[in-house]
Amino acid sequence: xxxxxxxxxxxxxxxxxxxxxxxxxDFNGLSxxxxxxxxxxxxxxxxxxxxxxxxxxxxxxxYTVLFLQGGASLGFLIAAxxxxxxxxxxxxxxxxxxxxxxxxxxxxxxxxxxxxxxSKDKGFNYIPDFNEIPDDIDFLHYTSNNTIAGxxxxxxxxxxxxxxxxxSSDIFSQPIDVSKFDLIYAGAQKNLGPAGATLxxxxxxxxxxxxxxxxxxxxxxxxxxxxxMFNTPPVFSVFVSNLNLKYMLKNGGVEEIxxxxxxxxxxxxxxxxxxxNFEGTTEVKDxxxxxxxxxxxxxxxxxxxxxxxxxxxxxxxxGHRSVGGYRASMYNxxxxxxxxxxxxxxxxx
Ligand SMILES: *Cc1c(COP(=O)(O)O)cnc(C)c1O
Numbered sequence: 631x632x633x634x635x636x637x638x639x640x641x642x643x644x645x646x647x648x649x650x651x652x653x654x655x656d657f658n659g660l661s662x663x664x665x666x667x668x669x670x671x672x673x674x675x676x677x678x679x680x681x682x683x684x685x686x687x688x689x690x691x692x693y694t695v696l697f698l699q700g701g702a703s704l705g706f707l708i709a710a711x712x713x714x715x716x717x718x719x720x721x722x723x724x725x726x727x728x729x730x731x732x733x734x735x736x737x738x739x740x741x742x743x744x745x746x747x748x749s750k751d752k753g754f755n756y757i758p759d760f761n762e763i764p765d766d767i768d769f770l771h772y773t774s775n776n777t778i779a780g781x782x783x784x785x786x787x788x789x790x791x792x793x794x795x796x797x798s799s800d801i802f803s804q805p806i807d808v809s810k811f812d813l814i815y816a817g818a819q820k821n822l823g824p825a826g827a828t829l830x831x832x833x834x835x836x837x838x839x840x841x842x843x844x845x846x847x848x849x850x851x852x853x854x855x856x857x858x859m860f861n862t863p864p865v866f867s868v869f870v871s872n873l874n875l876k877y878m879l880k881n882g883g884v885e886e887i888x889x890x891x892x893x894x895x896x897x898x899x900x901x902x903x904x905x906x907n908f909e910g911t912t913e914v915k916d917x918x919x920x921x922x923x924x925x926x927x928x929x930x931x932x933x934x935x936x937x938x939x940x941x942x943x944x945x946x947x948x949g950h951r952s953v954g955g956y957r958a959s960m961y962n963x964x965x966x967x968x969x970x971x972x973x974x975x976x977x978x979x
Contacts, residue, residue: 633968636946637777637921638799639819640961646873653869662869667862672869676858679868682875686884687801689808689831696830696850696858697818697868702728702798704848705815705828706735709794712832712850713813714741714842715768723760723787724748726776727952732796736771740842746770753953754779756913763789769812775800777820778950780923780957781916786810792836800920801829802878803962804888812836813850821920821961823871826864878962887962894960894969895919901973907931908976911955925955935979942975944968 634641653662658671665672680695689695700708709732710720719742722733726749736743744767747758754776763770769792775782777799787793792812801816808814812833819825830850837851846852846860853860878887899917902908902924911923926932939947949955958972 631943633942633944633971634946634964635944635958635960635968635972637820637950637957637959638817638961639825640821640959641963642823642870642874643877643963646870646877646963649873650866650870657869662866665865667859667865672865673859675869675872676863679872679875680858682872682879683829683831686875686878687806687808687831692834693808694830694832694834694837694850694854696832696853697827697863697871698830698853698858699826699828699864701825701828702796702815702817703731703735705796705817705830706732707739708830708848708850709769709771709796709813709815710736710739710741710743711842711844711848712840713769713792713794713836714739714840716841717766717768718742718841719744719767721746721763721767721770721791723758723770723772724750725757725773725781725783726754726779727950728777728796728798729771729773732771732773741768749781755781755911755916757781757783757916760787763787763791765790767791769794771795773798775803775918775920777921777959778953778957780912780918780921780953782918782920784916792833799959799961800918802884802887803891803920805884818867818871823874824867826867827871829871874963890966891919891960891962894964894966895922897966897969897973898922898958898960901976905976905979907935907979911953920960922958922960923949923953923955924958925949931979935975938975938979939972942971944972944975947972 747760794813798816799820814831818827
């Protein structure tokens with residue numbers, strides 16, 4: 631098997647792949663790919679998946695979990711539409727490419743989208759301070775993990791206005807205090823399941839309060855009222871996400887995953903910091919545990935290093951074109967032995 635350090639879609643546990651493959655052939659006498667989303671069997675899967683998200687993240691009472699489509703890219707717009715309030719003004723912390731897109735979609739929803747902090751000046755290689763949060767805004771939006779730049783918030787921004795977070799690339803990687811958020815959303819394909827589903831965790835008291843007229847599909851209240859079955863949901867993606875959630879819960883939950891992720895990150899960052907051939911590309915205090923970005927200190931070694939990791943069965947290590955260098959994405963299902971394989975190759979350069 632290959633060591634998949636790709637940034638997404640992500641690796642999932644082998645056990646989940648096997649169960650998913652079996653269900654393609656036989657899910658109670660039908661293929662999971664042909665089963666009606668209104669059948670009792672699938673409704674049960676959807677309900678279980680929503681419950682398992684609550685279990686895994688310890689979601690308090692008063693929140694609704696939804697599995698929709700459109701990816702986090704539609705989430706940017708859904709967030710803005712649903713949380714538009716009397717100010718028609720929203721604050722964003724801009725920490726990267728995806729955060730920039732969120733700002734853009736906020737404006738597309740008709741809001742005045744203001745960046746109260748940004749790390750664009752240094753190519754998004756750090757998390758900016760966000761002390762000054764105005765109060766004449768409808769919500770504050772941030773991106774907990776910046777998949778491309780390789781930075782991650784270590785604390786939740788403090789604010790009195792509704793807090794919204796795009797957690798696409800670090801949800802389920804560690805415990806989170808959901809009660810601090812009014813909306814969390816995440817594309818499934820980074821840490822939860824296959825592409826196709828987008829997870830929303832929304833505070834019930836916020837539903838139906840928007841000051842904008844919201845097209846039906848973009849209205850979270852519409853989906854909540856229909857138990858995440860307003861239209862045909864991404865059946866296979868929800869099914870596999872649920873398999874992965876069950877796997878997670880059976881294996882110690884997000885607490886155990888967080889320990890594993892810390893061990894993987896420590897191992898790789900330690901090599902980057904101690905091997906003179908490499909250097910990290912982000913500020914040390916803001917380093918992501920999920921997406922590790924680094925580069926060679928001597929570009930003339932590129933060809934040799936690229937051959938070494940390609941021959942070593944490693945894939946997905948090439949950095950995003952906007953950053954260059956290398957990016958090792960280490961989502962939950964990537965095992966420590968894959969990181970050990972990469973570190974061994976780095977040592978041999
Ligand atoms: C991948 C990613 C996105 C985009 O997700 P899509 O599901 O492809 O729309 C948005 N935000 C973050 C943080 C991501 O990592």
